[in-house]
Every structure is written in C-alpha cells, then in structure tokens.
Amino acid sequence: MKLIFKIIFFIFFTTSQLYADDASNWLKTEVDFILEAYRNSDISNEKRFSIIENTVNYNFAGTGIAKFVSGEAWKKADKETKEKYVKFFKKHLALNIASLMQGYANQEYSLINSKYDSKNKVSLIDMNIFTNSSSITITWRVKQSKERFYIIDLLVADISLVVTKRSEFNSMLKKVNNDLETLSELLHKQNEESYKLLTN
Amino acid sequence: MKIKKYILILIPIIFFSLPLWSLESDKINTNPEDFETSYNEDEIYDPLESMNRTILNFNNIADKIILEPVAKGYRKLPSPIQTSLGNFLNNLKMPLVVVNQLLQGQGGNAVETTGRFIINSTAGLLGLIDVAEKVGLEQKQEDFGQTLATWGVGDGFYIVLPIFGPSNLRDASGMILTSITDPINAYAVTEGEGWIVPVKTATNAVNDRSKIIDEVNALRDNSIDYYAAVRSSYYQNRNAAILNDNDSTSMPLPLISIEFE
Numbered sequence: 001m002k003l004i005f006k007i008i009f010f011i012f013f014t015t016s017q018l019y020a021d022d023a024s025n026w027l028k029t030e031v032d033f034i035l036e037a038y039r040n041s042d043i044s045n046e047k048r049f050s051i052i053e054n055t056v057n058y059n060f061a062g063t064g065i066a067k068f069v070s071g072e073a074w075k076k077a078d079k080e081t082k083e084k085y086v087k088f089f090k091k092h093l094a095l096n097i098a099s100l101m102q103g104y105a106n107q108e109y110s111l112i113n114s115k116y117d118s119k120n121k122v123s124l125i126d127m128n129i130f131t132n133s134s135s136i137t138i139t140w141r142v143k144q145s146k147e148r149f150y151i152i153d154l155l156v157a158d159i160s161l162v163v164t165k166r167s168e169f170n171s172m173l174k175k176v177n178n179d180l181e182t183l184s185e186l187l188h189k190q191n192e193e194s195y196k197l198l199t200n
Numbered sequence: 201m202k203i204k205k206y207i208l209i210l211i212p213i214i215f216f217s218l219p220l221w222s223l224e225s226d227k228i229n230t231n232p233e234d235f236e237t238s239y240n241e242d243e244i245y246d247p248l249e250s251m252n253r254t255i256l257n258f259n260n261i262a263d264k265i266i267l268e269p270v271a272k273g274y275r276k277l278p279s280p281i282q283t284s285l286g287n288f289l290n291n292l293k294m295p296l297v298v299v300n301q302l303l304q305g306q307g308g309n310a311v312e313t314t315g316r317f318i319i320n321s322t323a324g325l326l327g328l329i330d331v332a333e334k335v336g337l338e339q340k341q342e343d344f345g346q347t348l349a350t351w352g353v354g355d356g357f358y359i360v361l362p363i364f365g366p367s368n369l370r371d372a373s374g375m376i377l378t379s380i381t382d383p384i385n386a387y388a389v390t391e392g393e394g395w396i397v398p399v400k401t402a403t404n405a406v407n408d409r410s411k412i413i414d415e416v417n418a419l420r421d422n423s424i425d426y427y428a429a430v431r432s433s434y435y436q437n438r439n440a441a442i443l444n445d446n447d448s449t450s451m452p453l454p455l456i457s458i459e460f461e
Contacts, residue, residue, distance in 0.1 A: 061458040064456040067457065068454055068455065068456050095422050100414065103415070103418065104414065117453075120453050131411070133283040134286065141453070145458045152454065152456040156415055158437055159432075159437055163432060163436060164432045165429075166432075167429070167432030168429045168432065169425075172424050183424075197421045
C-alpha cells in the first residue's frame with residue numbers, strides 16, 4: 001500500500017514539475033522577446049510598443065482579466081459595450097506591462113523558481129530582477145488551456161497586477177454607477193495619455 | 201522628562217483606541233454577488249477618502265519634485281556604496297525587529313536576527329557588510345504594525361500620511377511606536393544629536409524609493425485611479441508582510457476565465 005502511495009506521489013510530483021518547467025521555458029522566451037524589443041535601438045518607440053502589444057495580447061488572458069476586473073458592471077453591459085471595453089482594456093494591459101518592462105530592459109533577470117499549483121491548475125514562476133544593489137521578485141501566474149499557456153496575473157513584490165486593477169476599476173465604476181460604457185471612455189482617455197508617456 | 205511623560209500618556213491612548221476604530225472597519229460588508237471572489241481590498245474602510253486623495257496629490261507632487269529625482273541620483277552611485285548604505289540602515293532596524301519578533305512569539309527568528317545584528321555590527325563593520333547573509337542568517341522584517349495585527353488588532357481606517365504615504369490606523373500607530381521606542385533615536389536625542397533622527401528617516405526613504413522607481417512610475421503613468429491602485433497595493437503588501445508568507449501559491453488567486461480567449 002505504502003509503495004502505491006509512493007508511486008502515485010512520485011508520478012504526481014514529476015508531472016506537476018514538468019508542467020511548471022514547460023511554462024517556465026515558454027515564459028522565458030516571451031520575456032526575452034519583450035526585453036529584446038527594448039534593447040533594439042534601431043526601432044521607433046511606436047514600433048516597439050506595437051511589438052510588445054502584440055506579444056501581451058497573445059500571451060495574456062486579456063478578456064478573462066478584463067471581465068474579472070470589471071466586477072458586477074460586466075453583467076449589466078450589452079455585447080457591443082463589452083467588446084469595446086475589452087479592446088480598450090487589452091491596450092491598457094499592454095501599456096501597463098510595457099511600462100513596467102521598460103524599466104527592466106537594462107537589468108539582468110533570472111527565473112529562480114517554478115512550481116505547479118495542482119489545486120488551481122496554475123503554474124507559478126518566480127523571476128528575480130537585479131538592480132545594482134538589490135533585486136525584486138516578480139511571480140507570473142500561468143494557466144494552460146487548449147495546448148498553450150496564458151498569463152493570468154503577475155505579482156510584483158507580493159502585489160498582484162490583476163487585484164490592483166480590480167480595486168482601481170471598482171473605485172472608478174462606483175463613481176460612474178457601474179456603467180461599463182463610461183468606464184471604457186475613461187480607459188480610452190487614459191490609454192492615450194499612457195501611450196504618449198511611453199512613446200515620447 | 202516631559203517627552204517621557206507624553207510617551208506614557210500616548211501609549212495607552214493608542215492601544216485603547218485601536219480596538220474601537222477596528223470595530224468600525226469590521227462593519228464593512230460586501231455583497232457576495234457583486235464579485236466572483238472577495239478580497240480585502242474590496243472591503244477597505246476609507247471614511248477619509250476625499251482628504252486622503254488631497255494628501256496623496258500633495259505627496260505625489262513632493263515625490264516628483266524631490267524624492268524621485270534624489271532616488272534616481274542615489275541609484276547612480278556606485279553599487280558598493282548603495283549596498284553598504286542599505287545594509288547599514290537595515291542593521292540599525294534590527295534591535296526593534298528582534299523586539300517585534302519576540303512580541304509575536306517568533307523566538308527562533310528573534311535569535312537569528314540577534315545573531316545577524318551581532319555579526320554584522322562587528323565582523324560586518326557596523327553593518328556596512330552583510331556578513332550574516334553569507335553564513336545563512338536570512339534577513340527578516342517585523343514592525344509594530346505587524347505585531348499589532350498578529351495580536352488581532354484590525355486595520356482601522358485607511359489614511360494617507362503627509363510625506364510618509366499610505367497607511368492605516370493600526371500601522372500608523374505602529375510607526376509612532378517605532379519612532380518613540382527606536383534605541384538609535386533615543387540615544388541620538390539624549391546625546392543632543394537630534395538631527396540624526398530626520399536624517400536617518402530621510403535616508404531610509406531615499407533608499408527604499410530607489411528600489412521601486414520603475415514600479416511606482418509604471419503604476420502612476422498607467423492608472424485610471426492612481427489613489428485606488430496605491431491603496432490596494434498597500435494593503436496587499438502589508439497583508440503579505442503580516443502573514444510572513446513567502447509561498448506564492450498561498451496568495452489569493454483571481455478567478456480568471458480563459459475559455460473565451
């Protein structure tokens with residue numbers, strides 16, 4: 001009996017670690033791709049953001065995150081409003097990631113730890129970014145679906161981007177009576193400002 | 201003598217008022233149907249929001265004009281200088297970290313931190329070199345806010361302090377306790393070298409700010425409600441510190457659906 005448990009535990013542990021390692025290798029490629037865009041001085045800022053936006057849109061569960069952060073406003077909105085909001089949100093997410101990664105472009109990083117949370121079916125990959133005198137840990141939460149990976153959240157020093165966005169959006173939605181249409185307009189305006197700051 | 205008298209009056213007031221304020225924050229309820237999952241930051245008690253927003257705007261301007269440029273300059277210093285200064289400042293905090301670890305019943309950690317303090321203060325040349333890290337004594341941080349939380353004191357209301365930034369009633373009280381019980385501060389004041397206290401505080405602020413320049417800028421430049429983003433970040437960071445949990449699997453997981461990507 002003990003042996004069976006040991007074998008089951010071994011198989012479970014090995015499979016979980018393989019999942020985490022696969023996700024880790026995939027993530028490294030994507031992070032390198034974004035950082036490379038920043039290190040390449042031959043491309044314009046606009047082109048650079050376009051590359052990063054495509055990478056973020058392809059690799060993040062943007063629609064799912066957009067739905068999550070909008071809370072109850074999502075339920076009340078019609079299909080057209082939801083589509084418009086998701087489009088603006090994906091740009092907003094790309095601007096957030098691009099802005100964060102811009103600061104890390106000239107710093108060394110290493111993936112230090114990866115583990116698979118079998119209960120929630122999520123891989124957690126810790127990445128250390130090194131500055132001159134200190135380091136900061138980023139944890140990527142990665143989920144697998146339809147034979148590919150999606151990033152569902154990232155934590156910078158224990159602060160979740162998605163939870164922070166949810167709190168921020170809840171606060172704005174309270175001011176606009178939970179109207180997703182109005183929030184989308186505000187998001188659009190913020191995106192334009194953020195884009196200017198990033199590309200100038 | 202007068203200062204001691206004020207301290208003796210202040211400590212009971214802080215301790216007795218905390219549970220009363222904390223009761224208020226416990227009254228906040230969220231409708232479970234509003235969200236697919238519930239987080240602390242959905243339930244933050246913030247009765248002073250409009251005043252807090254004004255103070256945050258002021259802090260933001262002060263940060264852009266003074267703290268951020270100074271922190272950027274600090275980051276240009278040679279790496280060994282930054283590391284040594286950071287180590288030195290951290291070492292000064294260790295006596296109070298030990299006190300808080302003991303108050304939280306973390307005897308093992310208190311012994312480890314005491315070892316760190318002794319080794320770094322001697323072999324580490326007054327804390328400039330982190331020798332203890334090299335011999336496996338890991339650095340841990342504890343403060344009075346965390347201790348009060350461990351004792352079951354609630355957050356109280358959220359407050360943005362001028363210059364010092366986001367806090368809550370419990371953590372702000374913890375900060376006052378830290379300031380009045382810090383042996384370095386007490387020694388400096390009794391020796392007539394009171395100027396050391398603000399200089400130490402300012403240097404700590406610059407050192408801490410220099411570590412999060414990119415993160416703060418990313419948040420500030422890309423938030424539709426920077427105030428709410430800072431508030432949420434503060435609570436998430438503090439909750440992780442209170443739980444002393446380095447395991448990312450135990451952090452609350454947002455329920456993100458990827459079926460319709």
